[in-house]
Amino acid sequence: xxxxxxxxxxxxxxxxxxxxxxxxxxxxxxxxxxxxxxxxxxxxxxxxxxxxxxxxxxxxxxxxxxxxxxxxxxxxxxxxxxxxxxxxxxxxxxxxxxxxxxxxxxxxxxxxxxxxxxxxxxxxxxxxxxxxxxxxxxxxxxxxxxxxxxxxxxxxxxxxxxxx
Numbered sequence: 001x002x003x004x005x006x007x008x009x010x011x012x013x014x015x016x017x018x019x020x021x022x023x024x025x026x027x028x029x030x031x032x033x034x035x036x037x038x039x040x041x042x043x044x045x046x047x048x049x050x051x052x053x054x055x056x057x058x059x060x061x062x063x064x065x066x067x068x069x070x071x072x073x074x075x076x077x078x079x080x081x082x083x084x085x086x087x088x089x090x091x092x093x094x095x096x097x098x099x100x101x102x103x104x105x106x107x108x109x110x111x112x113x114x115x116x117x118x119x120x121x122x123x124x125x126x127x128x129x130x131x132x133x134x135x136x137x138x139x140x141x142x143x144x145x146x147x148x149x150x151x152x153x154x155x156x157x158x159x160x161x162x163x164x
Contacts, residue, residue: 028055040084049076065137072130079123089115090134098129113164121162
């Protein structure tokens with residue numbers, strides 16, 4: 001990736017390192033290999049722009065129930081993602097001036113989207129953009145949301161579909 005693209009997001013342009021069980025930071029030159037990186041999710045990518053692919057995928061595992069995943073790529077991608085069997089995935093855009101599309105709806109840095117367990121997400125990511133997913137086990141997520149019944153009602157109303 002060009003240095004300017006990296007400076008527009010808040011992760012450094014050098015690899016992070018830590019105990020291999022806590023943080024994984026990898027660079028990819030094959031979008032199919034990068035699509036395989038998010039464990040527990042089924043993903044397929046199609047590159048929509050021309051040129052060689054270069055991407056980066058950083059994961060931070062906060063125990064057995066919560067993980068953070070930051071993905072960036074130099075190319076526009078159409079992604080189909082099936083959520084994890086036993087977790088909610090919450091997505092946020094990290095790029096300041098980029099718009100993603102989630103199941104046809106435009107989202108930017110002020111929006112979030114939620115992928116319920118096993119729900120299908122259609123994501124179009126622009127060139128030189130970054131996004132983060134927070135993956136939280138169903139039991140932990142629902143337990144913590146017990147104090148916010150309006151959010152639980154909203155999640156139940158999704159009926160297994162992605163919500164923004």
